[in-house]
Amino acid sequence: QMHGLGLKTWVKRAFYTGFIITVVLTYTLLREPYQANEVIRIPFIEYGVIFFMYGIYLLGAKLAGRSERLKEQTA
Structure with a gap:
């Protein structure tokens, strides 16, 4: 950054x-020197969690959009 x-x-x-x-x-x-992999591993885990949560958000937004369209079609 x-x-x-x-x-x-x-x-x-x-x-x-x-x-x-x-x-x-x-x-x-x-x-211990063998723990130095944390420097790379932890940011990868954090980004993985962020992308997973964003995927859940997108799925929810998509499902909410579908339900809104269904309400409009039946009205």
Whole structure:
């Protein structure tokens, strides 16, 4: 989301470097290195839940639209 801010290249690289350093330090000093897959796994799970909920919303909207059309046809 920082890409829309118009940041300079060196600032973006500083963010990337800070993120990588934080991940490496966290998963070598505080946690086990094999748990580093959380960095990728958790966002995938979150996006999956978001798409699933959006699908439920679209299904509900579609069903509601059908019921409205049926009411109009019978009236």
